[in-house]
Amino acid sequence: MQYSDGESVDAKTKPSNLRRADLIDEVAAVLEISDKEATVIVELILDSIVRALGRGEKVEIRGFGSFRTRQRQSRIGRNPKNGARVEVPPKTIPYFKPSKELRGLVQRMASVVR
Numbered sequence: 001m002q003y004s005d006g007e008s009v010d011a012k013t014k015p016s017n018l019r020r021a022d023l024i025d026e027v028a029a030v031l032e033i034s035d036k037e038a039t040v041i042v043e044l045i046l047d048s049i050v051r052a053l054g055r056g057e058k059v060e061i062r063g064f065g066s067f068r069t070r071q072r073q074s075r076i077g078r079n080p081k082n083g084a085r086v087e088v089p090p091k092t093i094p095y096f097k098p099s100k101e102l103r104g105l106v107q108r109m110a111s112v113v114r
Contacts, residue, residue, distance in 0.1 A: 020046075053094055065098040 020042065028038035049067055052059045059067040069092045077088045098106075 061099075063099055063101045065096055065102055067094060067096050069093065070095045 024035060024038045024042050027033075027041055028035050031038065031041075049059050053067055053069055056069060072091050072093055074090045075088050077086050078084070079086050
């Protein structure tokens with residue numbers, strides 16, 4: 001079987017993880033630029049997302065999804081070594097919500113592989 005971009009899929013092959021280096025290689029290949037230039041592009045995009053989240057802004061990429069932060073309340077946890085109660089302070093965490101288009105695409109691709 002093949003994905004829409006021509007990449008072949010073997011149903012018995014376990015998918016590997018996509019890493020930052022893979023994104024850089026893909027950008028370099030598609031744009032026909034050096035790896036160094038592609039690294040600058042990928043790093044700029046990722047840094048922009050991180051900075052916006054750090055300012056409390058929502059980052060929306062149409063057709064892909066949105067990034068935002070969520071507040072976690074303080075809670076009482078347990079130390080796994082000795083079972084003692086520990087207060088876990090409140091914190092801000094990043095959260096990603098995929099778009100409807102991305103969810104549908106992933107679902108269709110997953111059904112092709114199965």
